[in-house]
Amino acid sequence: MQEFPTPGEIVELGAEAIVQRWKKDVKRARQLVETARSSIGLTEGLPAAKIEIKTLLEQYDMFARQLEEILAEVERLLPQIPGTKEMLTVPGVAVVTLAGFLAEVGDLRGYEHGQQIIRLAGLNLKENSSGKKKGKSSITKRGRARLRALLFRAVVLMVAKNAEFKALHQYFTKRSQNPLKKKQSIVALCGKLIRILHTLGTKQVRYDANDVLGPVREAQLQKTA
Structure with a gap:
């Protein structure tokens, strides 16, 4: 041009x-x-x-x-933060994603568990109900919109490139009891990613695929039992 x-x-x-x-x-x-x-x-x-x-x-x-x-x-500053080397062992989590995540949540040592970050992102569930009528549950969206959007984009890519997240997505959307819609599954996996990053970052341990596939392994054992 x-x-x-x-x-x-x-x-x-x-x-x-x-x-x-x-x-x-x-x-x-x-x-x-x-x-x-x-x-x-x-x-x-x-x-x-x-x-x-x-x-x-x-x-x-x-x-x-x-x-x-x-x-x-x-790339120069990120290695200076404890736990970043371990968090980058998650397949599909790139430097830009991790930098954006840490910029939004700050020091991971300030959170006792990943659920606190899930609430910060507005990804925790609320029940839509009025009076005696119970409605469907949805995320609150009362947290940081940029953090929520960053996680959503990251998980969409991970479902395609990360073998464990792909398996979990298939399990959530195709299980016989309470199957999730695709978007609901992505939201659930956003919470999963938060908990993984919090664990790896605070304990400074590398990514372990076996720890991620808990629900899938349990379902497989039930089928063979």
């Missing part, structure tokens, strides 16, 4: 010239030119549009550089 930001410039240059500058294969360059020919992009006010595109690209480059600097500083 820096060299040929408008469809007209792409068509004028042609596929061969784009390949030389773009350093990609001819087929993709030709596809780009054909797309540009059928584009309904601006034909008037192009100088102003090009200035705007240039400005946006410069801002993007600046933000990218700043992000790299912040991540480098996070």
